[in-house]
Amino acid sequence: MCGIVGLFAKSAQVEERLGVHLAAMLAQMNDRGPDSAGVAVYRDAAPSGSSKLTLYSSDPREDWAALAATLADELGASSEPGVRASHAVLTVGAEAAEAEAWVRAHRPDLRVMSAGRVIEIYKETGLPRAFADEFRLTDFQGTHALGHTRMATESRVTTEGSHPFSTGLDLCLVHNGSLSNHNRLRENLRRAGIEFQTENDTEVAAGYLAWRMREGASLEQALEGCLHDLDGFYTLAVATADGFAVLRDPIACKPAVLAETDDWVAMGSEWRAIAVLPGAADASMWEPQPGVVYVWEKVAV
Amino acid sequence: MRAVAEREQAAVEVVDLEATSLRELNQRLHELAHAPGPAHWRVLNPNGAHAVAAGIDADVEVEVEGHVGYYCAGMNKRATVRVHGNASTGLAENMMSGLVVVDGNVSQSAGATGRGGLLVVRGDASARCGISMKGIDIVVAGSVGHMSAFMAQTGTLVVCGDAGEALGDSIYEARLYVAGEVASLGADCVEKELREEHAAQLAGLLDAAGIDAEPADFRRYGSARRLYNFQVDNAGAY
Numbered sequence: 001m002c003g004i005v006g007l008f009a010k011s012a013q014v015e016e017r018l019g020v021h022l023a024a025m026l027a028q029m030n031d032r033g034p035d036s037a038g039v040a041v042y043r044d045a046a047p048s049g050s051s052k053l054t055l056y057s058s059d060p061r062e063d064w065a066a067l068a069a070t071l072a073d074e075l076g077a078s079s080e081p082g083v084r085a086s087h088a089v090l091t092v093g094a095e096a097a098e099a100e101a102w103v104r105a106h107r108p109d110l111r112v113m114s115a116g117r118v119i120e121i122y123k124e125t126g127l128p129r130a131f132a133d134e135f136r137l138t139d140f141q142g143t144h145a146l147g148h149t150r151m152a153t154e155s156r157v158t159t160e161g162s163h164p165f166s167t168g169l170d171l172c173l174v175h176n177g178s179l180s181n182h183n184r185l186r187e188n189l190r191r192a193g194i195e196f197q198t199e200n201d202t203e204v205a206a207g208y209l210a211w212r213m214r215e216g217a218s219l220e221q222a223l224e225g226c227l228h229d230l231d232g233f234y235t236l237a238v239a240t241a242d243g244f245a246v247l248r249d250p251i252a253c254k255p256a257v258l259a260e261t262d263d264w265v266a267m268g269s270e271w272r273a274i275a276v277l278p279g280a281a282d283a284s285m286w287e288p289q290p291g292v293v294y295v296w297e298k299v300a301v
Numbered sequence: 302m303r304a305v306a307e308r309e310q311a312a313v314e315v316v317d318l319e320a321t322s323l324r325e326l327n328q329r330l331h332e333l334a335h336a337p338g339p340a341h342w343r344v345l346n347p348n349g350a351h352a353v354a355a356g357i358d359a360d361v362e363v364e365v366e367g368h369v370g371y372y373c374a375g376m377n378k379r380a381t382v383r384v385h386g387n388a389s390t391g392l393a394e395n396m397m398s399g400l401v402v403v404d405g406n407v408s409q410s411a412g413a414t415g416r417g418g419l420l421v422v423r424g425d426a427s428a429r430c431g432i433s434m435k436g437i438d439i440v441v442a443g444s445v446g447h448m449s450a451f452m453a454q455t456g457t458l459v460v461c462g463d464a465g466e467a468l469g470d471s472i473y474e475a476r477l478y479v480a481g482e483v484a485s486l487g488a489d490c491v492e493k494e495l496r497e498e499h500a501a502q503l504a505g506l507l508d509a510a511g512i513d514a515e516p517a518d519f520r521r522y523g524s525a526r527r528l529y530n531f532q533v534d535n536a537g538a539y
Binding site: 252253255257270271272273274275276281285286287290 | 348367370371408428
């Protein structure tokens with residue numbers, strides 16, 4: 001099964017309470033995916049020339065402050081680590097790709113959950129409702145967010161196998177469904193230089209988008225490419241630094257509902273995930289058409 | 302005494318799902334199969350809950366004020382269920398008899414495997430509407446999505462708008478009437494002549510659904526009956 005939620009703020013009020021809304025939406029999808037949960041939140045852009053990493057450590061005694069100090073020495077100014085349960089967000093004075101490469105080379109025991117200037121990804125095994133408390137989701141302010149509750153079918157129930165998946169800077173994806181050509185596609189993408197950390201099918205879809213966008217495709221074009229190159233069942237929700245998109249495969253077995261008001265655009269596997277948002281009763285609401293890409297992008301003010 | 306009894310009959314039982322559990326609502330509706338109770342119910346704040354008013358076996362009317370989740374009015378017998386909102390997957394699945402009316406749009410597999418009764422959708426229905434239907438009549442005022450009436454056995458699907466790809470794929474003896482465009486017909490589904498008896502059936506269903514449409518504007522589709530028996534010429538296809 002699995003549950004997906006997405007929220008894209010169109011007003012300052014919704015940005016301020018993004019985490020409160022996200023936690024409520026995720027709790028509604030608890031039963032669709034009781035084995036793991038995760039969120040991607042777009043917030044607090046790092047200053048130009050610096051970047052943010054979300055790191056995961058399986059060691060509960062991980063000394064994040066020491067790591068931040070080392071990063072500051074090696075790569076330039078670093079902020080206090082933002083620690084939430086097994087994860088920490090570190091802002092460093094280097095481009096994201098350089099910072100990520102340093103961590104991979106010097107701390108192979110850590111997982112880079114996300115890298116970029118605005119994205120933060122948190123994910124863990126266990127009940128989604130417990131996850132929301134443990135990671136203090138209600139604290140978050142931000143522009144947009146995705147969430148996922150997982151009922152695993154294609155790979156093991158682990159922190160790494162939880163969604164969202166990110167294989168490109170500020171890019172992430174959540175997925176309800178299963179892909180059947182992920183092994184072949186993963187090999188092709190590896191040859192094109194895309195790195196994968198798991199055997200999970202969804203990570204391949206994230207890698208595919210990262211590859212297409214690296215080759216110059218827009219988010220919309222990259223998603224249209226999925227219709228040709230991904231074989232299987234999928235409802236995908238994708239986020240970039242300033243965009244949010246939804247795509248269902250042409251057979252459309254996996255559910256999705258979209259709704260929009262003057263204050264927000266929301267996506268959910270089911271209406272009950274959206275019904276908890278302010279003004280939901282008066283929202284315009286529709287089921288995304290099979291094989292059609294829906295994209296929203298922040299307009300620069 | 303009679304006046305009091307009539308007033309009680311006319312009273313509407315209101316159940317607010319923000320205050321009452323879904324389990325309790327459905328339990329009370331199920332008890333109507335064995336014991337007398339209110340004839341008219343209003344359900345408030347469904348907020349996408351699953352299985353709202355599923356499994357009723359009684360001559361009652363239930364009005365649901367809002368959007369419902371999966372399997373609303375599933376397995377319905379005799380009851381009238383009206384949804385003043387949209388409905389999710391599997392609306393009125395395996396309905397046996399009675400009437401289900403949705404004011405808004407409905408998601409996939411509406412009326413799936415339905416054996417009897419009438420399902421009316423005033424908006425659009427998405428994919429697989431009437432999949433494997435076995436006697437239910439379905440009237441959709443808007444359009445239906447792809448693979449509608451897949452393996453439909455008996456019953457009638459009336460679509461006042463358009464039908465998506467592969468309409469009536471592997472159909473048995475159900476009758477399909479579509480007023481708008483059909484994106485494509487599924488395997489073994491063909492257009493058939495719309496004769497007087499079909500126009501009369503269509504007029505009756507449109508009337509029952511309260512939809513003002515002209516039977517002459519519809520086309521009829523049904524089974525070519527070429528898949529009923531194994532043909533040795535097709536052996537290579539297996």
